[in-house]
Amino acid sequence: MSDLPEVKPPVVTPVRTVIALCLLAPFVAMLWVGSYTKTDPAFIGIPFFYWYQLLWVPLSTLLTVTAYLLWRHDQRGRTSTPASASVSAKGGDGA
Template identity: 75%
Template sequence: MAALCLIAPFVAMLWVGSYAKIEPTFIGIPFFYWYQMLWVPVSALLTTVAYILVRREKRALSAAERAGAADNGGAA
């Protein structure tokens, strides 16, 4: 899931045909420009989500390793 969060902005920006147009404009700014600028905060949000997911997974693995070590009497 974290990889999807990181790949989505790249796919969106590399698929130029989807946003290479002028209409619809937003406060006078052509679609081509405001679509790209919209991806700046969206990418930051998706990167944050990916970071949280990876951190959560690492914590779960650490807890599982500690629990496994405790079950084995501390032998690694």
């Protein structure tokens, strides 16, 4: 028998849906140009067109980090196998 962990088939879960939304939101926001092609409201003298796009730089970063952390958490849950759980239950670390 192979020592490779059992890999479960991909499944659409609520967490993966949130990950997809986090990654798609900046693309939709920037590609929907008609929603921000205006000058008002200005923010500290900067037209809306510019500050809206600049606002998406940190927002995109936060959304990408959130998606990454959610993905990492999801992958940890999927790769834990019953075999590794039984080793932990015996008190051994496999060494």
